[in-house]
Amino acid sequence: MYAIGIDDKTLNWGEQPAPGPLGADDIRIRVAWAGMNRADVMQRAGSYPPPPGTSEILGLEVSGTISEVGPGVERLRPGQQVCALLAGGGYAEEVVVHQAQVLPLPDGFGLREAAALPEVFATAWLNLFMEGALRHVDGQAERVLLHAGASGVGTTAIQLCRTFGHPCFVTVGSESKLEKCLALGAEAGWNRHQGSFVEAVKAWGGADMILDPVGGNYLADNQQVLNADGRLVLIGLMGGRKAELDMGRMLMKRQRLIGSTLRSKSPQAKGAILDGLHTHVWPRLARGELRPLIDREWPIQQAGEAMAYLESNASFGKVLLAVSGEG
Missing domain, CATH: 3.40.50.720 (NAD(P)-binding Rossmann-like Domain)
Structure with a gap:
């Protein structure tokens, strides 16, 4: 697959090893959009390494379409559009993530808007x-x-x-x-x-x-x-x-x-947070009482330019990266 690699702090879009086989509770997602966060800036600088065993590719949130599910996954299915909270790996064509960290889109939301939800909410x-x-x-x-x-x-x-x-x-x-x-x-x-x-x-x-x-x-x-x-x-x-x-x-x-840090929490702990969002926040998003704020977007190939903009402190709301750009 293609993903963002870091070469002397420069972000390059190129061939990277694809995520491995699914565990029983894992989901493979074909990424449409990835959200950019301050944690990505810190990781590129070498001051915020990913948790042990986690992908070293940047990216803590994505939206996309499920392409495969493990045998223990019951509530989500291939072909479903979702968003996901990650410990890493989002700046890529595909990710594998525990089902507890995945939510269906709020009613009325597309993939672009949904990519701005998981990490900040x-x-x-x-x-x-x-x-x-x-x-x-x-x-x-x-x-x-x-x-x-x-x-x-x-x-x-x-x-x-x-x-x-x-x-x-x-x-x-x-x-x-x-x-x-x-x-x-x-x-x-x-x-x-x-x-x-x-x-x-x-x-x-x-x-x-x-x-x-x-x-x-x-x-x-x-x-x-x-x-x-x-x-x-x-x-x-x-x-x-x-x-x-x-x-x-x-x-x-x-x-x-x-x-408090979110990234290093277990899938089960992240799942408890997302359960709260699904119960209390997703209905309000669907009704328009809450909304994601998207400042600007870049193609994933221009991730370096997008990160420079985020570092400038000029943004108001989220910076997004279009991977496939669907939805």
Whole structure:
């Protein structure tokens, strides 16, 4: 098969070994579209290797058509259009993945739109509602601070907060991105180029939960705006991996710091997340209450150009790669 290989950090479309025989619970998918994520950028740079035993080909989400199923697969069939959450291997003509990580398309969705769903919706759902335990307390909706609000995960989290009744405050990198986030459903926001977000978030009422892909020196400011019994869910390290923690503040305000990664979870754990999406999110996607945001798309042969665009921080929503380009 053809897939993207990495040669001295350059992305090349060429011959690669095809995935091997199916296990009992595996599904082979002919890839139509692949989603691009920050994790792919980090893997290309050598700072985020795939889990042991996983394909070294980039790509954490795809949409496509099932070409073959293992003997233990009952709910999905060859010829069915699906989307899938992967641990790797998506920048390719075909993938093999455990059935727990595969979902049928939401009603009314095509393959292009569906490729923008698995990674960002699974990440946002996992970290808002499972790890972050976002809820209503005594009739009051908990409040959320979202960093990198214009990212794929950020724009998805804004929509989930809006749909499930949780006010959210976003930090972004430009005024135009802030305007788009507010239009999408964020209640308030802050351009990080104007300095610290601390006073603005405090004036807004503080946060009961923070979703942070930055880390680094954001930790101290996050602690200042996190309310009593608040949860800080760390999902990335764009700002660095080391910072100083105020344990006194953490103790007195009963704050919790939670580290969370999706990629290394087992197929069964990923399946539990996707089950939640299928129950709570897929119907809302079908009704138009939620939608994937697609910024731009490139042919898979131009993956390097697409990744340069993602690295520029100019995107708002998902960047997609057309493999077969169906649907």
